[in-house]
Amino acid sequence: MxxxxxxxxxxxxxxxxxxxxxxxxxxxxxxxxxNPLDSKTKALAYLSVLAAAGLTGGIPFHVQHAKTLGASREEISGAVLVGLPAVGHAVIQALPLALAAYDA
Structure with missing residues (x-):
C-alpha cells in the first residue's frame, strides 16, 4: 500500500x-x-506536533490530509507556527515544506 x-x-x-x-x-x-476533537482540528494539531518535534518527514502527508478535511493554507501555516513561542524558531523549518505540500 x-x-x-x-x-x-x-x-x-x-x-x-x-x-x-x-x-x-x-x-x-x-x-x-x-479523541473528542473534530477531524480537522486533530489534523492541524498533529501538524503542530510534527513541526515542534522537528519530524518533517511526515509533514507533506499530514498537510494533504488536513487539506482534504477543509484546512486552509492559512490554517496550515498557523498550525506549523503555533509552537513558535514554546520551542522557538525550530518550527519554521517545517513551514516551506508544509506550504509546498499544500500548494502541490
Whole structure:
C-alpha cells in the first residue's frame, strides 16, 4: 500500500513490517476514536506536533490530509507556527515544506 506524500521510511515500515504496521495502525485508530476533537482540528494539531518535534518527514502527508478535511493554507501555516513561542524558531523549518505540500 502506497500512501501519497508519506516518507520513504514510513513506506518501508508499512511494506516491510506488516505485523508491526497493522498493530500500530490499530492503536492509531483507537486513539483517534477516543479523541473528542473534530477531524480537522486533530489534523492541524498533529501538524503542530510534527513541526515542534522537528519530524518533517511526515509533514507533506499530514498537510494533504488536513487539506482534504477543509484546512486552509492559512490554517496550515498557523498550525506549523503555533509552537513558535514554546520551542522557538525550530518550527519554521517545517513551514516551506508544509506550504509546498499544500500548494502541490
Amino acid at each position: 502506497e500512501l501519497k506524500g508519506a516518507s520513504n521510511a514510513f513506506q518501508a515500515f508499512m511494506q516491510e513490517t506488516p505485523e508491526y504496521s497493522r498493530a500500530w495502525l490499530e492503536m492509531v485508530q483507537k486513539l483517534d476514536a477516543a
